[in-house]
Amino acid sequence: MIRVTVWNEFLHEKEDAAVKKIYPDGIHQAIARFLNQQPDFQVTTATLEQPEQGLSAPLLAQTDVLIWWGHKAHDKVRDAVVDRVHQRVLEGMGLIALHSAHYSKIFRKLMGTNCSLKWREAGEKERLWNIAPGHPITAGIGEYIELPATEMYGERFDIPTPDSLIFISWFKGGEVFRSGCCWERGHGRVFYFRPGHETHPIFHNSEIQQVLTNAVRWAATGVNIPDICPNVEPLELID
Amino acid sequence: MIRVTVWNEFLHEKEDAAVKKIYPDGIHQAIARFLNQQPDFQVTTATLEQPEQGLSAPLLAQTDVLIWWGHKAHDKVRDAVVDRVHQRVLEGMGLIALHSAHYSKIFRKLMGTNCSLKWREAGEKERLWNIAPGHPITAGIGEYIELPATEMYGERFDIPTPDSLIFISWFKGGEVFRSGCCWERGHGRVFYFRPGHETHPIFHNSEIQQVLTNAVRWAATGVNIPDICPNVEPLELID
């Protein structure tokens, strides 16, 4: 059983009628719904305005993979909450950062870089090329995924070189982007996945759902290794 | 001309007679002295107890490579100073983190991990194996460097996989360690180099001096690229 927590800042859907129409119960519920179809997933949701910003220590201790959607309220997430999530990733919890989560505190803290990029909201076509067809995250995905209308993110994306580069996006307007990237940090696995703007029905797309389902399985390491920095005795004679 | 700033917390040398005997003017001055023998290096020193903790914005703006030695006062370095150094690295400034700087705020912020390790102060023998004899950092270095007496650092070192692994240490007491590691972060280059405990005359060793001199040249990228996250117009017709 893989325990997944889907965290969403859950503000756009309450404030913007167009977004609410696409995600009436919030992006988190849309994601939880398709993940829940996996018999071996146990899915919880959490949002910014809940107590402890939805991310209590007991919940995180029971989470194998955390999915993160945030956009306009990155600064509202308290540093203490970010530190708690950060330690859990380093202990072995998976983290899947979606779309505008490139600028979340937790993603930037794990990367150590600015995570800046180019952007444009013009509803243009995106084609995500599958660079790693043998990788577990692309199981069941063909040569590419086409999205008819998306927000554009363009290079240079200020990230450390990914351990594995899974998708590269082509945009109609002329840009490219490293749209699916894997890193290991501590004992945990991190996947950044670009699609997911709130004004487009990205999370209703079955191929996007397949990628996220695969990513949960990939990010679930099954380990939980606390940090130590021990003073140790020698294993061999020193003199 | 490569502009180098050698930063040292400079506390042990003032408080501990044994350390003062090895480094009467401080570790920073010992390092500055041998770097200054390079005609194309312009070397400045800076210490924790100076105004702005020695790291003012103007000085950082004029620094191509920053060398960092810290140990007992990591927590005293203010977050604002760390953020300033961090941004300069992402813009292209090199950072060389020495020995106990594995636990400095700036190194941990760049890595995104705990940077913990095993340790032992027993004055044992260390042999740093040169894993990358073609790399600029090992120019002039043979198969290995031997240090007759050092503090031990042992694996697992909680760091992201280095872009290049330069040295692996063998310790008499039975441990190993990734002792020379390179990463790129933003537009800057980071080198971690393990040797350098304050109670051993490590920075008087000519091979260690050669490595640090090489590392300064490697870390000096010559670029200074400010961070941006622009909203851009399309380069091609979208419709």
Add this chain to the structure above:
Amino acid sequence: MIRVTVWNEFLHEKEDAAVKKIYPDGIHQAIARFLNQQPDFQVTTATLEQPEQGLSAPLLAQTDVLIWWGHKAHDKVRDAVVDRVHQRVLEGMGLIALHSAHYSKIFRKLMGTNCSLKWREAGEKERLWNIAPGHPITAGIGEYIELPATEMYGERFDIPTPDSLIFISWFKGGEVFRSGCCWERGHGRVFYFRPGHETHPIFHNSEIQQVLTNAVRWAATGVNIPDICPNVEPLELID
């Protein structure tokens, strides 16, 4: 079901009484025996002196993970057989190269480098440090594995930087070695594992058996993607 083929040149065991005593049925049978205890593994063995050097196209087509032990007869393996194995790895078959297989034709072909190293047969102690305790290959393994008497392999090991470095060995005689290394090549996964000299009972060690069992699961990608280089039509209007 994971289909494993254990290939062994199977010469030392027939020619050298000391080796035969340790592995009366050959190294391949010793390995097959403990792998066969996994209910989801289906294990076949193959040896150099069989027809088609034990590696027919039909067998390879039915192999998910190939384990390779060779030493004194690397040159006897025909290039056509090597090419066949190579294509299967690029299609998605896993390859686990053991000990002296660092110098096998297939491993060198996948690496693109000389794969040379230092060596010494002195029966000294080796300690393999677990650098990646969260990796599937080290599941169930503690901080290190100790082998009381082994052949020594020392750096510099002439390999491309591993995608993941799993074990670093410490040797009593003063050397270190990257003893467990992972790479992706094409759609396949490659694991090199250092221990396994024929004059020591390495494959009877339960921790070594655990690592190899784990490595088989890790290397089984489940994909089989033939190579193509197609001339394609545009997906968008060009003019």
Add this chain to the structure above:
Amino acid sequence: MIRVTVWNEFLHEKEDAAVKKIYPDGIHQAIARFLNQQPDFQVTTATLEQPEQGLSAPLLAQTDVLIWWGHKAHDKVRDAVVDRVHQRVLEGMGLIALHSAHYSKIFRKLMGTNCSLKWREAGEKERLWNIAPGHPITAGIGEYIELPATEMYGERFDIPTPDSLIFISWFKGGEVFRSGCCWERGHGRVFYFRPGHETHPIFHNSEIQQVLTNAVRWAATGVNIPDICPNVEPLELID
């Protein structure tokens, strides 16, 4: 002084009038001409139909960086010549593989993979995005390079994950490609650069010339380390 050898199979330019019009003296001479403007470069050319296929051992021993253009005669390059070049790269010689050299014997041998890709000759627009503006290979290059008409190469490009990814191409027809990739192999550095089809005047483009000039400097390691696999004495007491 960096000694550069520009190797070209030099067949298209002799057989095809359209190509000859663009490169009357051959692609190698066009490349040698702009490289020769660097006062610290010493440039030699070599072609397939010369004695020893242009690549004698003495010439290679005097070459710091080899540039390779080949297309229709990859199979004509003798394995002994390929092996000679391969060893020199592993000893520290740089190799810059251009365009259709993705399928050359030497590039495939260094990569260990098929190096296959998608392709289309339709003279469409290409935009190479500069993913690594702080890297020496992109010095003087802006956010992207535009080529008004090129042959298309599309993903998936069957290569090992590059150590550094420098350029990603956008094609008008809808594809993307990792167009500038760096690897280390042995002690040598390898750069693959996609542009350069013989029917387009790519090597007359000043930005392409800048990239190649930069790449030569980057690939010149200055080292020449022969391969060894020594039997060594212990450095420490074993018993």
